[in-house]
Amino acid sequence: MNITQINLTIAQMLDYTTPILFAALCGVLSESSGVVNIGLDGIMRFGAFFGLLGAFFSHSPWIGLLLGIAIGCLVGALHAFITIKWNGDQTVSGTAINVIATGLMTYLLEYVFSTTGYSPQLQNYFGAQAYRVHLPFLVKVPLLGAFSDLSVMIWFGFICTVLMHVLLYHTVLGLRIRTCGENPKAATTLGINVFRIRWFAVIAGAALAGIGGAALSISSFSGFSDSMPNGVGFIGLAAMIFGKWTPFGALGAALLFGTGQIVQSLIAVTGIAPKLAPGLTLILPYVLTLAVLAGFVSRSIAPAADGMPYYKEQR
Amino acid sequence: MSESNFTTKFLKIFGIDNRGHNRRDPLNVWVPLVSIVLALIVSMIVIAASGRNPFRAYALLFGDSGLIPGGAAWRREFAELLIKSAMYIATGLSVALAFKGGLFNIGAEGQFWVGAIVATFFGYWAPVAHTFGAMYAALGSFGWIAQLLHGAICIIMGMLAGGAWAAVAGFLYVKRGVNIVIGTIMLNWIAWFLITSWLVTFNGPMTPASQTFTFGSFYVADTAKLLRIMMPTRLNTSILLVLLAAYATWFLLYKTTIGYEIRAIGYTANIGMETPRAQGINISRRIMQLMTISGALAGLGGCFFILGMQYQFPGTAIMGYGWTGIGVALIGQSEPLGVVLAGLFIGALRTGATSMQVANIPKTFSNIIEGLAVGFIALQVAVRYYLVKIIQHRRARRAPPAGQEAAV
Numbered sequence: 222m223n224i225t226q227i228n229l230t231i232a233q234m235l236d237y238t239t240p241i242l243f244a245a246l247c248g249v250l251s252e253s254s255g256v257v258n259i260g261l262d263g264i265m266r267f268g269a270f271f272g273l274l275g276a277f278f279s280h281s282p283w284i285g286l287l288l289g290i291a292i293g294c295l296v297g298a299l300h301a302f303i304t305i306k307w308n309g310d311q312t313v314s315g316t317a318i319n320v321i322a323t324g325l326m327t328y329l330l331e332y333v334f335s336t337t338g339y340s341p342q343l344q345n346y347f348g349a350q351a352y353r354v355h356l357p358f359l360v361k362v363p364l365l366g367a368f369s370d371l372s373v374m375i376w377f378g379f380i381c382t383v384l385m386h387v388l389l390y391h392t393v394l395g396l397r398i399r400t401c402g403e404n405p406k407a408a409t410t411l412g413i414n415v416f417r418i419r420w421f422a423v424i425a426g427a428a429l430a431g432i433g434g435a436a437l438s439i440s441s442f443s444g445f446s447d448s449m450p451n452g453v454g455f456i457g458l459a460a461m462i463f464g465k466w467t468p469f470g471a472l473g474a475a476l477l478f479g480t481g482q483i484v485q486s487l488i489a490v491t492g493i494a495p496k497l498a499p500g501l502t503l504i505l506p507y508v509l510t511l512a513v514l515a516g517f518v519s520r521s522i523a524p525a526a527d528g529m530p531y532y533k534e535q536r
Numbered sequence: 537m538s539e540s541n542f543t544t545k546f547l548k549i550f551g552i553d554n555r556g557h558n559r560r561d562p563l564n565v566w567v568p569l570v571s572i573v574l575a576l577i578v579s580m581i582v583i584a585a586s587g588r589n590p591f592r593a594y595a596l597l598f599g600d601s602g603l604i605p606g607g608a609a610w611r612r613e614f615a616e617l618l619i620k621s622a623m624y625i626a627t628g629l630s631v632a633l634a635f636k637g638g639l640f641n642i643g644a645e646g647q648f649w650v651g652a653i654v655a656t657f658f659g660y661w662a663p664v665a666h667t668f669g670a671m672y673a674a675l676g677s678f679g680w681i682a683q684l685l686h687g688a689i690c691i692i693m694g695m696l697a698g699g700a701w702a703a704v705a706g707f708l709y710v711k712r713g714v715n716i717v718i719g720t721i722m723l724n725w726i727a728w729f730l731i732t733s734w735l736v737t738f739n740g741p742m743t744p745a746s747q748t749f750t751f752g753s754f755y756v757a758d759t760a761k762l763l764r765i766m767m768p769t770r771l772n773t774s775i776l777l778v779l780l781a782a783y784a785t786w787f788l789l790y791k792t793t794i795g796y797e798i799r800a801i802g803y804t805a806n807i808g809m810e811t812p813r814a815q816g817i818n819i820s821r822r823i824m825q826l827m828t829i830s831g832a833l834a835g836l837g838g839c840f841f842i843l844g845m846q847y848q849f850p851g852t853a854i855m856g857y858g859w860t861g862i863g864v865a866l867i868g869q870s871e872p873l874g875v876v877l878a879g880l881f882i883g884a885l886r887t888g889a890t891s892m893q894v895a896n897i898p899k900t901f902s903n904i905i906e907g908l909a910v911g912f913i914a915l916q917v918a919v920r921y922y923l924v925k926i927i928q929h930r931r932a933r934r935a936p937p938a939g940q941e942a943a944v
Contacts, residue, residue: 259642259717299911309914312640312717316862317911323856324903325582331898332586452728455721462718503729507722514719515712523715 224366230483231367236348236441238479239378240265240450243433244457245464245471246385247426252466253389254422255402257311257528260300260318261430262454267292268434270326273340273445274333282347282439286432289439293431294424296322301423305416308530327447340438340445347372347440374432374440381429385468398422402524405531415531433457459510466524478506567919568867568878571912574919579905583897593895597902601888613887615769619844621883622774623648626837627861628879629778629785630830632870634716636789637798637826638805643705643720644834645858646727647698651835653731655694655842656849657742659756664689668759686759691777691839698835699828701727706827710820716827724858736849752851762844774840779876781836786872788829797822834858863906866913882906 244261251258258264268289276285296318303309303317327337334340346352354376359369389395397418400408405415437453438445456478463477464470484502580590598604602617627644634641641647658664664686672682705723708714735742735753742753762772789795800812801819809819837857842849864882868874885902892901912919 257717259721303911303914307915307918309917312642313862313866313910314914316642316859317907317914320859320863320903320907320910322907324900324905324907327898327900328582328586328904331896337898452725455725458718459722501730501734503733504726507725507729511708511714511719511722514714515708 224363227364228367228369231364232371234476234479234483235367235371235375236479237482238475239372239375240433240436240441240453241457241460241478242378242382242472242475243429243436244454245460245475246381246468247430247433248458248461249389249426249464249466249468249471250385250398250429251423251426252461252527253402253524254398254419255405255524255526255529255531256301256304256419256423258297258300258315258423258426258430259312259455259458260296260315260322261427261433261457262450262452263315263319263322264293264296264300264427264430265434265437265450265454265457266322266326267296268431269438269449270329270340270434270445271431272435273343273438276343276346276439277341280345282343282345282352285439286347286435289431289435290428291431293428293434296431297424297427298420300427301420304530305419305423308532311528311530326445330445330447338447343439343443346443347374347436348443372440374436377432378436379472381432382468382472389468394418399524401531402526405526405529409533415533419531430454430457456506459506462523463506463510463513465522477509481505563920563923564869564871566923567916568869568874568909568913570919570923571909571916572867572881574912575905575908578908579901582904588895588897593892593897593901596891596895597885597888599888600891601884603884603888611766612769615766615771617880617883617887618771618775619840619883620886621879622778622844623837623840623857624860624864624882624886625778625782625876625879626840627834627858628864628868628875629782629872630833630837630858631861631865632868632872632875633785633789633798633833634826634830635865635870636802637823638802638809639709639716639823639826639830641702641705641720641827641830641834642717642862643702643724643831643858644837644861645855646720646724647701647831647834648838648841648858648861649727649731650701651694651698651832651838652842653735653742653753653838653849654697654835655690655760655839656753656756658690658693659686659760659843659847660754665757665759669757672759680763683759683761683763686757687762687843690756690760690843691836694839694842695832695835698838699830699832702827702831702834703824706824709827710823728855731849736851742849752846753849755848756843760843761847762840770845772844774844778836778840781833782872782876785833789872794822794825798826801826834861837861860906863910866910 244265247261247264248258271292272285272289274285275288276282279285300314300318303314304311330340331337352373353370354373356369359365389399397408397413400411400413401415401418401422408415408418433453434450437449457475460471460474460478463474464472481502484505576594580594583590583593599607600609600613602610602613602615605614627648630644630647631641668682668686671685672679675682701723702720705714705716705719708719709716734740737743739745744754762774764770764772765776789799797812797817800815800817801809801822804811813819841857860882864875864878867881868876868878882902885905889899889902893899
């Protein structure tokens with residue numbers, strides 16, 4: 222196994238990591254404010270399709286990315302409308318978004334491209350050579366060499382993680398968001414508009430999930446497939462929990478789960494354990510998440526008011 | 537937002553909590569009906585917006601759904617409707633029962649697969665299959681007894697497996713405080729990858745060795761297949777079994793102590809469950825039992841899938857029976873009778889959806905209708921609010937003018 226192979230494997234791992242990371246960041250932001258969003262798998266599906274749509278017709282992945290963000294905001298607003306304005310059950314609303322996404326994207330795929338299963342392939346996508354971030358000085362450095370030639374989305378993911386950390390832990394808005402997630406009544410007594418903060422967190426989070434979907438269809442892959450996002454949203458949810466509802470924790474968990482996804486090809490390349498069935502490595506993220514939640518590895522505790530609708534006048 | 541003030545007031549006035557647990561409220565019937573109608577209207581707009589004829593689409597959808605008698609293919613469609621509905625009702629009952637105990641069993645999907653894979657195993661496993669094969673041959677014209685017994689063993693094992701899978705989530709919730717939604721989602725994916733990437737895959741333990749490509753697991757023995765009850769269609773006993781399960785669920789919920797205690801836990805799930813605890817109900821134990829029964833019902837659906845439809849675990853597994861079960865439970869307002877009706881409706885949509893391909897509409901379109909219906913159920917506080925407004929408006933119009941009333 223030479224250095225090029227190692228670099229390629231790491232780059233591939235990062236390709237898998239990015240959508241998981243965006244999904245996890247969506248969860249972190251939304252749940253920090255107290256709104257559970259299990260619809261993020263569906264929002265990613267919206268983002269993946271509309272990202273491809275924008276990139277396909279404009280021949281520029283940037284337009285695709287913008288469209289992915291826009292549709293993410295739109296679906297996020299729907300979730301916020303149901304759960305915050307009308308105090309709907311957050312899990313039910315998320316389920317509805319997931320089911321609608323399954324049906325609607327297949328419908329639109331057939332409607333726009335007259336195909337089933339796969340969209341046409343993109344020439345201009347973030348994974349293409351022209352859109353990669355080239356850092357020639359890193360090529361010769363061991364391990365860091367993998368970072369010399371990455372899709373711009375991967376860097377964007379890292380930047381978003383840092384930005385999210387700054388937002389949540391070093392700004393007033395972040396403090397307010399976390400207060401709404403921990404104790405909305407206390408937030409109200411401090412003059413914070415819980416509903417407005419939650420609207421913001423849900424929509425901004427959904428925009429991130431939209432980016433995550435776009436990262437699948439116009440960065441990791443060069444087209445939309447009908448099976449997308451193939452549970453990536455739920456892995457993202459797992460990563461959020463595994464990372465204890467913090468941005469950097471989410472990044473670490475996403476990296477771990479991304480590695481879990483390529484363990485199979487790693488085993489094939491290195492020949493460590495050729496007899497291990499693929500299913501047994503693929504379940505790793507989920508088993509780890511359950512172990513963490515159950516406190517077997519280390520404890521992970523959700524924001525106190527996570528998932529609770531907020532009634533202003535209720536004692 | 538200040539608008540939520542009236543939501544709160546509204547909730548107070550009508551004594552409704554956000555899941556609509558008030559069983560005697562007549563609006564409980566109207567909310568799912570209105571949700572379905574709204575979902576159909578919005579879907580119609582989607583079809584019209586994409587330049588297709590919504591009326592033709594719906595004519596095809598409902599014409600071939602098996603709901604309307606008549607026509608050459610009606611018997612076949614009706615059979616398909618009942619076969620599909622049986623699975624949706626089973627997963628729907630699973631989710632609904634958990635709802636009654638205040639738990640969101642989003643893991644019906646995983647429990648469905650686990651039930652299905654175990655039913656498959658006992659369907660083809662040589663010691664069992666050979667025993668019943670020999671029994672079938674020996675009994676001659678009473679061979680159906682062997683079929684009944686083998687089918688029963690597969691179904692019991694599948695239900696036990698589904699129940700055990702859900703009990704894991706229940707155990708983690710009760711003993712370690714793992715949120716049931718997260719726990720069951722994780723177990724879904726664990727089941728999914730264990731089955732599709734290990735058990736039923738190329739050269740997997742449950743696939744024939746001669747395969748060069750994954751075509752699914754071994755086929756179950758003939759004796760394990762569910763008996764057909766309406767030749768020449770493939771309608772089988774699954775619909776009868778699931779109706780029995782629905783009745784059993786109703787009986788459990790409303791006629792037994794355990795059902796009463798489960799409902800007591802469910803009513804107070806959002807406010808700490810202090811009342812049932814003060815009554816001396818063993819909450820942990822009841823929740824474990826509830827999850828086990830709920831999982832067994834989902835596993836029952838998986839058994840129907842294998843023993844009544846596929847006869848093997850398919851290589852390209854079809855996902856979504858458990859997810860659809862959530863929609864069925866919500867549309868059915870978590871009542872066993874409602875779940876049966878909602879399951880029949882969703883089964884009809886799925887049966888008729890195939891015909892919509894004639895009008896260039898993919899068969900997954902029924903997902904949109906179903907998702908929208910669930911969305912409107914999530915919005916039920918709004919739906920109830922406007923329904924009450926409409927009722928009040930009509931009453932006010934019928935009543936004498938306000939001035940006269942004041943004079944009296």
